[in-house]
Amino acid sequence: MAEAAGERGENRLEADAFTRRGETPVRISPRQGGIDFATLIGLFGAFALILGAILLEGKSTAFINIPFVNLPAIMLVVFGTFAVTMVSYSVQEVFQAQPIMLRTLFRSGQSPNDAAMRMLQLAERARRRGILQLQSELYGLRPEPFLHRSMTMLVDGIAVEEIERNLTFETHAMMQRHVRSAGILRRAAEVAPAMGLIGTLVGLVQMLGSLNDPESIGPAMAVALLTTLYGALLANVVFLPLASKLERNSATELLINQIYILGSTSIGRQENPRRLELVLNTILPASQRVKYFD
Known part of the structure; x- marks a missing residue:
């Protein structure tokens, strides 16, 4: 009791001190547990799909006469895989990974060799005309947001160490997002055959339960x-x-971002572009090494 009263007195004194200084004390609310909707949606969705496949018993194929097309099977495997995958991740993680996954369908025109050549061009111009003159190049760099940010920080006079630290943190965050997205795809690849096996068991049970009705054996199979x-x-x-x-x-x-980080720090330190070429060739594959300076 005495300790609790003493603690309340200390808290009151601290609050009074903040009030006299015209400040508001920072308060942290107690951590409260919430409902993980991804788990609930995934579990209920998976069981609902399995139950639906059991109840349909192949009846939904009456209006579909296309070979290898079965509506209950498609719903169970496709939507069931999505539902079970959501149990392993949060809703936010699953939906944030969608744009990254869609990007795999489109080929990027940027290559490490192109990035290195562009970086050497910028380094040579900065060496010849000065870093501040790179401001005229910023508009043309907008298609490459990472490079545009690095050059903007250089033109704004931010310290080289801070630029390197910010770009490195951004690269690490990007890699974490990509690793999580790849993990979601691999988890879905693990779940899909399992959902197919569940559907196979459901179909076999339906088939064995209707052996006396030859017409229902085909849809169940x-x-x-x-x-x-x-x-x-x-x-x-x-x-x-x-x-x-x-x-x-x-x-x-990741390799392209490393090229931009090395180039930005080299320009910020006003190093010779020939040295930058040597450094970039150490991280580039042998088939993509650059020869900018003769």
Whole structure:
């Protein structure tokens, strides 16, 4: 009791001191647990899809006569994979990863060799005309946001150490986002065959339960076989190749960012561009090394 009263007295004295200085004390509210909607949506969604596949029993295929197309199987594997993957991640992480995944469908025109040549051009112009003259180059660098930010910081006179630190932190954050997105794709590749196996078991149970009705054996067998096919296709044709492509693109983007960081710090220190060329060639692959200066 005495200790609690003493603590309340100290807190009151601190609050009075802040009031006299015209300041408001910083207060941290107690940490409160919240509902993880991704887990709830994923679990309920997966079980609802499995239950729906059980109840439909192939009846939804009455108006679909296309071979290898079965609506319950598609819903169970595709939406079930998405639902179970959401259990492993938060809703925000899943939706933030979508733009990064979509970028794997489009080939980037930038290569490490092009980035190194552009960096050497900027270094030579800064050496010849001065760093402040790079301001006229900023508009043309907008297609490359990372390079544009680095050159903007140089023109603004920010210290080289601070520029290097900021760009390095940004690169690390980018890599974490890419690693998380690749992890989501690989997790989906693990889940898709499992959902296909669940669909196969559902179809087999339906088939064995209706052996006395020959007309229902075919739709049940279709669900049993097609879910396995859909799961294998999603995992090995879609998710795993996309994950590998994302990791490859991420490695290339990391190399390009390292080139921009080395070039920005070299320009900021007013080093000879020939030295920058030697440094860049140490991190470039042998087939993409540059020869800017004869």
